[in-house]
Amino acid sequence: MPVNLPEIIPASLNPIEGIRLGWAESNIKQPNRKDLLVIEIADGSAVSGVFTQNRFCAAPVTLCKKHFNAVKNQVIPSIKALVINTGNANAGTGEQGMNDAITTCEQLADIMAIPVQSILPFSTGVILEHLPMDKLLAGLPHAVANLTANNWADAASTIMTTDVAPKAYATQVNVQNEIVNITGISKGAGMIHPNMATMLGYVATDANITQTLLDEITKEIADLSFNCISVDGDTSTNDSFIVIATGKSSASAITDRQSEGFTTVFNALLETAQYLAQAIVRDGEGATKFLTVTVKGALTNDEAKTIGFSIGKSPLVKTAMFASDPNLGRVLAAIGYASRECASLEDLDTAELELYFGDVLVAEKGGRAASYNEDDGQAIMNEAEIDITVQLHRGNEQATIWTCDFSYDYVRINAEYRT
Numbered sequence: 001m002p003v004n005l006p007e008i009i010p011a012s013l014n015p016i017e018g019i020r021l022g023w024a025e026s027n028i029k030q031p032n033r034k035d036l037l038v039i040e041i042a043d044g045s046a047v048s049g050v051f052t053q054n055r056f057c058a059a060p061v062t063l064c065k066k067h068f069n070a071v072k073n074q075v076i077p078s079i080k081a082l083v084i085n086t087g088n089a090n091a092g093t094g095e096q097g098m099n100d101a102i103t104t105c106e107q108l109a110d111i112m113a114i115p116v117q118s119i120l121p122f123s124t125g126v127i128l129e130h131l132p133m134d135k136l137l138a139g140l141p142h143a144v145a146n147l148t149a150n151n152w153a154d155a156a157s158t159i160m161t162t163d164v165a166p167k168a169y170a171t172q173v174n175v176q177n178e179i180v181n182i183t184g185i186s187k188g189a190g191m192i193h194p195n196m197a198t199m200l201g202y203v204a205t206d207a208n209i210t211q212t213l214l215d216e217i218t219k220e221i222a223d224l225s226f227n228c229i230s231v232d233g234d235t236s237t238n239d240s241f242i243v244i245a246t247g248k249s250s251a252s253a254i255t256d257r258q259s260e261g262f263t264t265v266f267n268a269l270l271e272t273a274q275y276l277a278q279a280i281v282r283d284g285e286g287a288t289k290f291l292t293v294t295v296k297g298a299l300t301n302d303e304a305k306t307i308g309f310s311i312g313k314s315p316l317v318k319t320a321m322f323a324s325d326p327n328l329g330r331v332l333a334a335i336g337y338a339s340r341e342c343a344s345l346e347d348l349d350t351a352e353l354e355l356y357f358g359d360v361l362v363a364e365k366g367g368r369a370a371s372y373n374e375d376d377g378q379a380i381m382n383e384a385e386i387d388i389t390v391q392l393h394r395g396n397e398q399a400t401i402w403t404c405d406f407s408y409d410y411v412r413i414n415a416e417y418r419t
Contacts, residue, residue, distance in 0.1 A: 017246060048215045073116060173264050297394055
């Protein structure tokens with residue numbers, strides 16, 4: 001089961017004025033399960049997104065970028081709908097895969113009477129297999145007929161693949177004595193590592209944020225949330241993170257960082273994205289431990305993040321965590337080889353470094369801390385949530401990443417993925 005991931009309470013997922021969601025059971029991979037989602041977006045909304053940097057990116061990712069460019073170049077006024085299918089990633093599918101993504105948008109455009117280029121398609125699931133288009137297209141009218149503002153909980157379930165639990169979060173903030181709502185969903189459990197970290201994330205708000213500013217902060221939010229997680233060190237072909245601002249709140253427009261309410265809304269959006277990103281790690285395939293790795297005292301953020309991920313994606317560290325084994329040497333080794341991915345770490349002085357498990361100092365001056373007691377380390381390792389802190393003492397930058405352990409079930413789930 002997911003590590004300390006609260007169950008979704010549907011009534012807590014606030015509707016966002018200007019957003020409606022509808023799902024269907026299309027039997028894309030499995031019978032009798034929700035696997036097709038349509039999200040309708042009101043006219044005038046700002047929509048922004050960031051995508052996987054995997055060079056083998058899926059056809060829908062490529063098409064999403066083209067449709068965003070159509071808005072940017074004023075070919076169409078705005079994005080009007082999202083369509084998401086699970087069970088099949090439509091990645092590694094060549095020309096047919098692109099044609100299938102286009103056909104999906106064309107069919108949905110006809111049903112909803114909106115421009116084809118105003119639709120963003122998303123797929124997740126098995127790579128190198130073609131979409132069962134007859135099933136997918138047959139499900140579109142049902143999803144559209146099912147559009148309501150209160151479908152966030154069902155939407156979270158619809159986009160799942162190997163996820164054990166749906167992931168959703170909602171919050172409200174007060175701006176100029178007006179309520180601003182933020183609600184989001186995500187999916188992902190395996191093939192999770194930046195950039196991006198197979199994940200999908202969708203966050204919507206009724207705040208009035210200009211398109212230019214939304215583009216700017218969406219990348220920042222992704223870098224502080226979905227680009228700070230790793231389950232297994234594999235970057236997916238389909239990763240996508242979308243932020244929608246419908247502008248339906250009565251609060252005044254947020255046009256730049258000096259606008260009243262900017263910081264409040266930005267922090268609420270970041271809070272939502274970080275919760276959804278951490279939920280993916282908590283539901284990592286076979287996970288039994290949730291790990292927070294914080295690296296302090298780095299020269300640059302890149303140094304801190306590189307060391308964090310070096311620890312977080314190490315199979316030896318992750319298996320030790322699963323065994324609740326305080327094998328400190330594995331963590332030190334992962335820190336030591338991080339310079340392979342960040343050249344500035346080649347002069348890292350290991351004698352200055354301090355390593356903590358929880359509040360227990362376990363290593364200093366290039367070796368085991370004199371005050372360290374194995375029983376204290378074991379007590380930390382027995383917990384379901386473990387904090388690891390590295391103090392480099394070489395600068396003022398820091399970064400935090402979230403990861404999980406490797407269990408027997410991770411191997412089983414991925415060995416049986418196509419069966």
